[in-house]
Amino acid sequence: MATEYQMRSHKSVSRVLNYAVSVIPRNKILFGFQIYARDWVVPHVRGQVAETFSHQEAIRRAVKYNVEIKYDKVTESPFYRYTDQNGKNHEVWFEDARSAQAKFNTVKDYNLRGISYWVLGYPYSQNWALLESNFNIVKESD
Secondary structure, eight states: OOOOHHHHHHHHHHHHHHHHHHHOOGGGEEEEOOOOOEEEEEOOOOTTOOEOOOOHHHHHHHHHHTTTOOEETTTTEEEEEOOTTSSSSEEEEOOOOHHHHHHHHHHTTTTOOOEEEOTTTOOOOHHHHHHHHOOOOOOOOO
């Protein structure tokens, strides 16, 4: 189940896109997309930074802690919760093929220019095959 923050965040994306397409030509808008996982210690403490790692590491941790990976339909993202060996509770959010397709569909629904990635150092092979099946890939140089 999505938290209140996640539901507000999802609605915020829609509000931002609705506004953006009203004042910026759609062919100039790129949808930002991260291909890494985030692991937060919960409850969250202000100033606390989440650990960042690869999609494969997210799955490895779910297996290690024997927890079910759930899929949040509001944010269209997979997540899970676990308790580490020190008794600290964690919540992990990451991307998978379903969530990537949801983001790609948003780009198509809004008729945006495309997807823009950051932090490309984390391997995520599913993404590249899915990306190629959804879009014409163009490498732009400076």
